[in-house]
């Protein structure tokens with residue numbers, strides 16, 4: 001979700017106004033994905049690098065997250081959405097951390113859609129954390145090094161047994177991964193939208209999904225091999 005600041009700047013508003021408008025896009029896009037039947041939606045809301053922003057802006061982002069969680073819990077329950085966090089959430093302000101954990105536990109058995117929020121998230125840190133946990137499991141003799149393969153490794157990531165993303169949408173025209181789901185996006189289709197996140201609403205989402213549907217995913221194989229598998 002990129003471009004809140006530029007969206008605001010172009011309107012002579014404060015960056016925080018941009019984030020507020022961006023939060024409305026979050027509400028719209030989550031609702032649309034639930035309706036379409038997207039099983040997992042991951043929103044990159046706050047990176048580890050974002051801690052370096054002015055503290056006024058960082059605080060405003062946490063306030064917006066708190067408002068979002070409070071206002072959306074009812075709808076998450078009604079629509080059977082499980083909220084999950086990816087990232088080092090113990091770094092979050094205490095009240096936000098507590099609320100987040102509360103919403104996660106209240107929605108834990110919801111099973112129509114997973115809404116992942118990447119918060120204080122870094123893809124490289126996630127890989128290091130998984131490695132540390134794997135090493136600890138080996139030292140504790142719960143796991144033998146030869147048992148480490150792509151699937152056991154994946155299980156130690158924040159995304160656990162969730163499927164890898166099919167599509168990654170980046171808004172505001174930036175063409176970077178920016179430390180997002182580095183392991184999980186190995187075969188993910190990338191889509192760059194020129195639109196700033198506050199202007200990214202249903203029509204823009206539909207355009208991205210239509211673009212994705214026109215792509216041919218071969219996962220390293222030939223077109224003929226893939227055609228046989230699919231049909």
Ligand code: IPE
Nearest residue numbers: 001002003004005006007045
């Ligand atoms: C939102 O957009 C992303 C967040 C970290 C919340 P930005 O705040 O990065 O907007 P730009 O890049 O300054 O336009």
Ligand code: MG
Nearest residue numbers: 002003004005
């Ligand atoms: Mg940005």
